[in-house]
Amino acid sequence: MSKIKKITFLLLFPFIAHFIISCCDCVEPLIYHFTHKTITINNLDNAGSEPVVSSASSIIKTAYGIRIEVDREKTACTEPARSLFIQSVYARKCNCPPLMQLTPKDSITAIKIVTLNDFDSNHLANTEISDYFKVYKPYSFVTIAKYLQSSKNILYDESELGMKIDLLLMTTPTMNNQHTFKVQITLSDGRIFEPETSIELI
Amino acid sequence: MNKLFFASLISILLAVDSYGQDSTRFKPYKSILQTRPTFGLSLPLTKLLKGDVTDYLLAYDDQTYYWQIISATLFFHKHWGIECNFQSGSSNRISKRGDKFLQAMQSEYGKDYYVTPSTGASYNDLDMLGGNVGRGLLGVIYRFESRRFLIYPKISMGYTSFYKDWGKAYLKEKNSNNILEVSYSENGPENYFTTAAAVTFGYKLRKRLFLCADLMTSYYKTNVLFTKTTENLASGQSITEGSRYKKNIVNQSLGVGLIFVMNNGHR
Numbered sequence: 102m103s104k105i106k107k108i109t110f111l112l113l114f115p116f117i118a119h120f121i122i123s124c125c126d127c128v129e130p131l132i133y134h135f136t137h138k139t140i141t142i143n144n145l146d147n148a149g150s151e152p153v154v155s156s157a158s159s160i161i162k163t164a165y166g167i168r169i170e171v172d173r174e175k176t177a178c179t180e181p182a183r184s185l186f187i188q189s190v191y192a193r194k195c196n197c198p199p200l201m202q203l204t205p206k207d208s209i210t211a212i213k214i215v216t217l218n219d220f221d222s223n224h225l226a227n228t229e230i231s232d233y234f235k236v237y238k239p240y241s242f243v244t245i246a247k248y249l250q251s252s253k254n255i256l257y258d259e260s261e262l263g264m265k266i267d268l269l270l271m272t273t274p275t276m277n278n279q280h281t282f283k284v285q286i287t288l289s290d291g292r293i294f295e296p297e298t299s300i301e302l303i
Numbered sequence: 304m305n306k307l308f309f310a311s312l313i314s315i316l317l318a319v320d321s322y323g324q325d326s327t328r329f330k331p332y333k334s335i336l337q338t339r340p341t342f343g344l345s346l347p348l349t350k351l352l353k354g355d356v357t358d359y360l361l362a363y364d365d366q367t368y369y370w371q372i373i374s375a376t377l378f379f380h381k382h383w384g385i386e387c388n389f390q391s392g393s394s395n396r397i398s399k400r401g402d403k404f405l406q407a408m409q410s411e412y413g414k415d416y417y418v419t420p421s422t423g424a425s426y427n428d429l430d431m432l433g434g435n436v437g438r439g440l441l442g443v444i445y446r447f448e449s450r451r452f453l454i455y456p457k458i459s460m461g462y463t464s465f466y467k468d469w470g471k472a473y474l475k476e477k478n479s480n481n482i483l484e485v486s487y488s489e490n491g492p493e494n495y496f497t498t499a500a501a502v503t504f505g506y507k508l509r510k511r512l513f514l515c516a517d518l519m520t521s522y523y524k525t526n527v528l529f530t531k532t533t534e535n536l537a538s539g540q541s542i543t544e545g546s547r548y549k550k551n552i553v554n555q556s557l558g559v560g561l562i563f564v565m566n567n568g569h570r
Contacts, residue, residue, distance in 0.1 A: 148478045150417035163479045235537060240419075240473045240482055242537045269480040271537055 127197035135262060136206045138174040140294040142167050142284050145267060152237070152267055162302035166269040167214070167234070169284060173262040175203065203256035207290040212245050212266075217281040217297070220274045230282075234268040242269070274302055329507050331448035336566040337376040339503070341517055343558025345369050345392055345436075348520075349551060356411065357529040357546050359404035360424060360487055362435040362466040367392035369556065372432070376444060376455075386457060387441045390556075391434025398435075401425035408472045408485075416474035416483070423468035436465045438521070440499055453505040453513065462494040463523050482536045491527035491548075498522050505562055513562035521554050 145166030146155035152166050214234055219225045224233075236248040243251070248266070256262065274280060281299040288294075347365035352358045369392040378384035396403075401424035408420040427435075442459020467489040474483040501519035508514055527548040534541035 147480050150475055161478050163481075166480065237480075240484065240536060242482075269537075271480060 128200060130198050130200055130202050132202045132204060134176045134206045135173045135203045135256065136176055137171060137209070137288055137292075139172045140286055140296060141170050141172075142296045142298050143170070144168075144298055144300045145269070147269060151239070152269070159301035159303045162270070162273045165300065165302055166237070166267055167282060167284060167298060169212070169266040169268065169286070171209075171264040171266070173264065175259060175262065176206065199257040201257060201259070203259070203262070205254050207288045207292070208254060209249060209252075209286055210289050211285075211287040212249065212268075213285040213287075214268065215283040215285060217283055218279065219276040220280070221272075221276055233270060233272040235271050237267045237269045242271075278302060329450040329510065331450060331453075332378075332381045332446070333567045334511075334564040335378050335568045337378075337562050337564055339374040339376065339388070339515060339560060339562045340370075340372055341374070341515065341558040341560025342368070342370040343517065343556060343560075345554050345556045348553040348555055351525055351548055351550050351552055353548075355546055356404065356407045357470075357487060357531075357548075359400040359407060360422065360468045360470050360489065360529065361527065361548070362397055362400070362424070362427060362468070364392075364394035364396045364436070367394045367397070367436055369393075369434070369436075369438075369558065371558070371560070378444075378446065382445055382447075384444045384446065385442070386444045386459065388439075390438040390440075391430075391432065392436035392438070393434045401427065404470055408470075412472065412474050412485075416476055418472055418474055420470070420472035422470040424470070427466065427468065436463065438463045438497065440497065442499070442501075451507050453503075453507070453515075455503040455505070457501050457503070458499070459501070460496070460498045463497045463521070464494040466493065467491065467527060467529075480537070484532075484534045484536055486532050486534075488530050488532070489527060490530065491525075495523040495525055501556075503562075511564040511567070513564070515560055515562050517556065517558040517560070519556040519558075521556065522551065524551050525549065 143154045144156075144160060145152040145168050146157065146160045147153075147164040147166050148161050152168070154168055212231070213229050214231045216224055216228060216230050217226055220228075220230055220233075224230050231245055234245065235242040236245055245268070268284075278301050279299070280302055281297055283295055283297045286294040286296075345367045350365045351363060352361070352365055369390045371388055371390045374386070374388035376384055376386040401422055404422045404424055405420045409418050412418050438461065440459040440461035442457050442461075444455050444457040447454045469489065470487040472485045474485060476482065499519055499521035501517060503515050503517050505513040505515040525548050529546045529548075530543055531546065532541055532543045
């Protein structure tokens, strides 16, 4: 009887082994780097149901915002880590990792918004008014500092390389109608981008 | 309603034709175990709903139709017995309340805001067994029977239950960066202790099949609190206000159905 059991086990062993291996046959993820390439800003008109980029010369001041568009570029691929003893790092785990991982070579460390015109009595020309803006994602507002703390560093799809940050003006100006804003973006590798945008706030 | 009545009448006649064996023997007080499927209307003597938007977050209606699938009566004495039953109720208003809530939020705030409403009421499907308003009762029943007619007065107690849902709307102010979140949260029990007095009138169609009509008055006290929170998402400032549904509810139910005698004794 015990011989029959042994023979049966030996006959079934390849099928059982194949079943276990096929379940855990994960493809090693390709790990890329990405770098911040260009940064542009546009005026946002939030008078409607959602903020839209506007090329108009004037926008209602209670519905004004700035959109920062960051173009990030994929760079070299690095070799995935391999185990010495087993073929797959993820052996015995059937929840395979994403096929691609994009890790940053550099990141945004600071965003400052500077008014180039007198904004109100406390914020004259060439002073920072970052506190007057909040980062908006439907339906939540966070300060710029909190946004930078919480923004994720590792991406899992190339479509995530294009990044948009909507900054909405939460305190309206009391001086002047014509305004120019400089957005100073500092990267971790020392690069600083300083795009500007002008608008008449009515 | 007329269609429903005639459909039930035809069903009864068919059942009469096929059920029962000896139409000549209608000795009173013989049945021991009965089951009594019925359907009917539950009408309000006092109303819970008050015309607020939060009415749509209650899976409740003052006037409902009901069906009673589960019912058992056990007579342990010539006159006395115990009865338990479960009634399920619903109405058109209950089934459409999700859409009604969305419309109400739109009409209340749509002039000044772009409204994005949502509610848990949109996901509530009707449970054919439990209905939207459930009522379970256990009571004492007394019976008077002649050869053809019967009257069963009874008193019972149990519970009435109905669901409550959350509601929410994001309000994007027109021509502004301002966004408000209006949310309704509910608090309160789902089951309410219920007392009921009822009487069943019947006519014996066959030895084991009776036609019956139910009349029941029930009482329970609700205590539901909806809290409305209006929060400015940019500043984080919020205002809360409550809307309480604390009322003594008295309902009058009218129903018709059949009594099936499951077990006859030898008294």
